[in-house]
Amino acid sequence: MNRLLVIEDGNEYAEFARLFLAAHFHIVVAQRAADALACLRAQPVDVLLIDLRFDRAVEADLVGDVNATAHRLFAGDRERALRHLQDQQGVLILAELRAAGFGQRAVFIHEFLPRRMENLRRLYGPVHALPTFDCAALRRALEEED
Amino acid sequence: MWPGRTRIGASAGLMGLLVLVTCGGSSAARDEQAWRLAEKAYQEHGDGSAHGLWAALDPTAPKGREAHRRLAAADQQYRHAIDLFRANAPGVREAMQEGLALGPIDPTHYLTLARLCAERGITLRAVDFYRKYLNQGPAPTEATAARLELANLAAGKDPFPPLFAEGTRPPESPQAWPTPIWTLAFLGPALAFALLIALAVALAIALILRTRNRRRGLRRLLADRPEWHQTVAYHLGCLRHEFLKHRVGPLGETLRAIARATASADESRFLRDRLSQGTPLRLAWRAQLHALERSMGIAWKLDAVDPVFRRARVAMEHLGRQRWPIRPADAKRLLVAHAALMSFDRQLSELVAGLVRCSVDEALLREVVESTRSEWVTGKVPLDEIQIGPVPPGVEVDVFRTDLRIVLKNVVRNAIQAVAAAPAPRRLALDVQVEPEPTGEEFVVFRVRDSSPSGLHAGDSKGSDMEHGLGIVNTALRRYDGSMQVVPESDGYAKAVLVRFFHSQRRLASEDAA
Numbered sequence: 001m002n003r004l005l006v007i008e009d010g011n012e013y014a015e016f017a018r019l020f021l022a023a024h025f026h027i028v029v030a031q032r033a034a035d036a037l038a039c040l041r042a043q044p045v046d047v048l049l050i051d052l053r054f055d056r057a058v059e060a061d062l063v064g065d066v067n068a069t070a071h072r073l074f075a076g077d078r079e080r081a082l083r084h085l086q087d088q089q090g091v092l093i094l095a096e097l098r099a100a101g102f103g104q105r106a107v108f109i110h111e112f113l114p115r116r117m118e119n120l121r122r123l124y125g126p127v128h129a130l131p132t133f134d135c136a137a138l139r140r141a142l143e144e145e146d
Numbered sequence: 147m148w149p150g151r152t153r154i155g156a157s158a159g160l161m162g163l164l165v166l167v168t169c170g171g172s173s174a175a176r177d178e179q180a181w182r183l184a185e186k187a188y189q190e191h192g193d194g195s196a197h198g199l200w201a202a203l204d205p206t207a208p209k210g211r212e213a214h215r216r217l218a219a220a221d222q223q224y225r226h227a228i229d230l231f232r233a234n235a236p237g238v239r240e241a242m243q244e245g246l247a248l249g250p251i252d253p254t255h256y257l258t259l260a261r262l263c264a265e266r267g268i269t270l271r272a273v274d275f276y277r278k279y280l281n282q283g284p285a286p287t288e289a290t291a292a293r294l295e296l297a298n299l300a301a302g303k304d305p306f307p308p309l310f311a312e313g314t315r316p317p318e319s320p321q322a323w324p325t326p327i328w329t330l331a332f333l334g335p336a337l338a339f340a341l342l343i344a345l346a347v348a349l350a351i352a353l354i355l356r357t358r359n360r361r362r363g364l365r366r367l368l369a370d371r372p373e374w375h376q377t378v379a380y381h382l383g384c385l386r387h388e389f390l391k392h393r394v395g396p397l398g399e400t401l402r403a404i405a406r407a408t409a410s411a412d413e414s415r416f417l418r419d420r421l422s423q424g425t426p427l428r429l430a431w432r433a434q435l436h437a438l439e440r441s442m443g444i445a446w447k448l449d450a451v452d453p454v455f456r457r458a459r460v461a462m463e464h465l466g467r468q469r470w471p472i473r474p475a476d477a478k479r480l481l482v483a484h485a486a487l488m489s490f491d492r493q494l495s496e497l498v499a500g501l502v503r504c505s506v507d508e509a510l511l512r513e514v515v516e517s518t519r520s521e522w523v524t525g526k527v528p529l530d531e532i533q534i535g536p537v538p539p540g541v542e543v544d545v546f547r548t549d550l551r552i553v554l555k556n557v558v559r560n561a562i563q564a565v566a567a568a569p570a571p572r573r574l575a576l577d578v579q580v581e582p583e584p585t586g587e588e589f590v591v592f593r594v595r596d597s598s599p600s601g602l603h604a605g606d607s608k609g610s611d612m613e614h615g616l617g618i619v620n621t622a623l624r625r626y627d628g629s630m631q632v633v634p635e636s637d638g639y640a641k642a643v644l645v646r647f648f649h650s651q652r653r654l655a656s657e658d659a660a
Contacts, residue, residue: 016396019416053387073589073646075620075629084627088585095584109391111495112586120586132488133396 001026003044004142005104007036007093008051009061013109017049020135025142032061033093040102047142048097048106054089063092091120098124107141109133177207184213194253194282213249220248224255231262234522253282257292264295266521269552290370295548297371363452365497367442374442375501376544376626381438382494389434390491393420393427394465398484404477418470427466431459454493461486503650504550506541506590508534511576514554524562530571537578542650543590545626550647553622554592557630557643561596568598573638580649588649595639619645 004025006014014029021027028045030036032054039045059066062085070081085092094106105126112120112129120127128141180203188196200217203210223245231238245251260275276296280289368374400417403409409417421427435448435455449459461483468480504510511534519525543550558576565572575595580588623629628647635642 010392012392012396015416016399019412020399055388072631073629074627075623077624080627088587091585115588116586119582119588123582123584123586132391132491133399135399 002046002143003028004047004049005030005036005039005045006049007031007033007090009054009057009089010051013049013051016133021139021142024139032057033063033096034061036093036097037100037102040097040100040104045102045104048094048104049138049142050090050094050106050108052088052090052108052110054086057086057089062086062089063096064089091124094124094127105142107138109138173207177204177209180204181209181213188250194251194256194278197250197252198282200250216249220245220250221252223248224251228255228258228262231259253279254284256282257284257288260292261295264548264552265517293370363454364448365452365454367444368497368501371442375546377441378438379498379501379544381434381441382498385434385438386491386494389430390487390494393430394462394484394487395491396420397465398481398488401472401477401481401484404472405474405481407474414471417472421466421468427462431462454490458487458490461490501544503542504545504547506537506543506550506578506592508537510547510550511535511537511554511578514551514558515574515576517551518555518558518562521559524559527562527566528570528572529562529565529574531573531575533573533575533577535577538580541578541580541590543626543647544650545622545628545647549622549626553619553628553645554594556619557592557594557645561594561598561643564598564600565596567600568640571597571638573597575639581646589646590649592645592647593642594645595635595642597638597640599640 002025004017004021005028006017007030008014009031011029014027017025017027025047028039028043030039036048054062059082062082064085066078066081066085069085070076070078073084074080090108090110097104097106103125105128106124108127108129109132110129111131117127117129130137130141184196184199184203187199197217200213203213205211205214223241227238227241227245230241256275256279260272260279263269263272263275273296276292279292280296283289284292364378368378397417397420400409400413403413404417424430425433431449439446439448449455464483465480465487468476472480515532515534545553554576558574561574565574573596575593577593579591579593581591582588619630623645626647628645630646631644633642633644634640
């Protein structure tokens with residue numbers, strides 16, 4: 001059975017996966033980039049299901065430097081930088097995983113605009129996205145060949 | 147609270163008093179009393195709010211005739227001052243003062259003054275003029291245009307002479323008239339009655355405004371208030387993510403399973419947990435909407451006024467009121483409610499996609515440079531080279547066009563003023579680049595290069611350039627999640643100011659979808 005690594009700051013994705021995808025995947029869960037990397041190094045994983053927004057994650061757990069982001073993008077405003085890192089954390093975690101050599105297919109449940117989707121695929125290879133929690137579509141996205 | 151409401155009420159009251167005064171007593175006494183009220187209003191407010199009272203005076207009576215003569219003479223002075231201001235010529239202050247000494251300004255001039263100030267980056271004064279114009283209750287079309295322009299102005303430096311600042315008074319009238327005792331005796335009850343009338347009129351106006359606003363849905367509100375777009379987009383994003391995607395979205399699978407009578411016990415428990423545990427659905431919905439309503443400063447509930455939100459609320463309440471266990475027939479009904487909320491999600495997505503955005507092209511950059519060069523100070527600086535562009539195709543930013551022009555004009559103005567003190571060749575260049583981010587997003591970078599090293603060590607937008615009027619830029623940057631950096635340059639340029647905004651990507655998205 002294929003292994004699915006769910007990466008999210010809460011438990012909604014994992015709960016949904018255990019309920020609707022457990023018959024097809026062995027579900028593994030990580031709540032931050034460091035845990036995901038440890039998980040990937042410890043066992044083989046076939047596919048990644050990643051939440052985009054990590055609103056509940058604390059600053060220390062986030063990928064990305066708040067101060068540097070604030071200076072570079074938000075005129076020194078740390079609050080906006082922190083919000084930005086939380087809002088985009090799923091993609092930043094994927095960047096960490098790719099940088100560490102893990103190239104598994106990644107699936108987001110988010111309505112990315114086409115141009116951004118193109119950018120993500122150019123940057124990170126096999127990336128897919130679904131607008132809603134649709135079980136059948138999610139299974140197809142997780143299982144189909146790139 | 148909008149300060150003009152009080153003024154509108156006061157003006158309406160005074161107008162009512164004027165009508166009362168002109169309805170009783172001898173014609174000479176009426177003329178005298180009406181003139182006294184009009185003059186008093188001008189002395190108290192010192193601006194165009196008294197213009198209506200002056201204009202309403204009877205031109206066939208001695209005082210009224212004199213008032214009309216003074217109004218006409220004052221208007222000539224105000225027009226002269228505006229012409230001087232438009233031409234960046236000296237003497238504006240003097241002409242305005244001469245006008246003020248004669249009589250109140252026609253409030254329609256406030257709009258011209260506001261636009262001229264806005265064009266010149268005198269934003270605080272422009273805001274003041276826009277408000278004064280709107281306070282006089284202009285025609286709806288003009289009011290809408292003025293409100294839009296006002297909404298997109300940011301705070302900044304204000305070198306305009308303080309002729310119309312709040313609390314200032316016009317000079318005393320050359321004629322002072324003692325008040326006879328009999329007039330005071332008459333005015334006592336009349337004033338009380340007039341005040342009651344004024345109060346009633348003010349209340350009626352307030353009620354009309356409130357009723358008119360209450361009827362407005364979100365789409366219409368946003369059409370009039372572009373300054374809300376950013377915050378509304380953010381709150382709608384939260385509503386969609388937290389409530390519709392995480393809370394409601396996953397329910398569809400289980401409801402379908404129950405409707406097919408194939409749901410497991412775990413699936414039923416999952417549905418029950420999502421609907422019953424944690425914050426009740428109704429409260430979670432209201433919390434999200436309340437945050438949105440509060441961000442816009444509206445005092446009514448969107449899901450009671452806006453039909454799109456109202457339908458979604460009904461569907462949400464339907465989902466939250468089910469009985470346990472859910473039977474297949476009930477699940478089918480709940481699936482209809484679920485589908486309605488998913489449709490609502492798509493409507494919100496379209497609404498957000500249609501919010502404020504600005505196409506960026508070379509014409510915009512050229513317009514910014516030409517407009518800045520048309521100013522009196524910057525127009526005198528000899529430039530050896532001005533380079534505009536290139537701009538990549540299809541670039542859009544989520545910034546209202548007026549604000550973007552204000553930001554770029556301020557940066558260009560600073561660059562021109564900096565090179566004025568630098569040795570030749572004096573060079574200026576403005577172009578646009580698109581920078582990708584690791585998140586897949588893109589930034590649109592407006593690059594203003596010049597040949598003066600002055601301001602190079604300012605760093606980001608909190609640097610010393612603030613002293614040169616960049617406070618206005620900071621306000622716009624905060625509003626639109628933008629940033630600014632000053633970096634060293636080569637190839638004949640000393641520095642570049644980089645202004646960054648998120649690329650909206652929406653137009654290209656729709657093209658791709660098509």
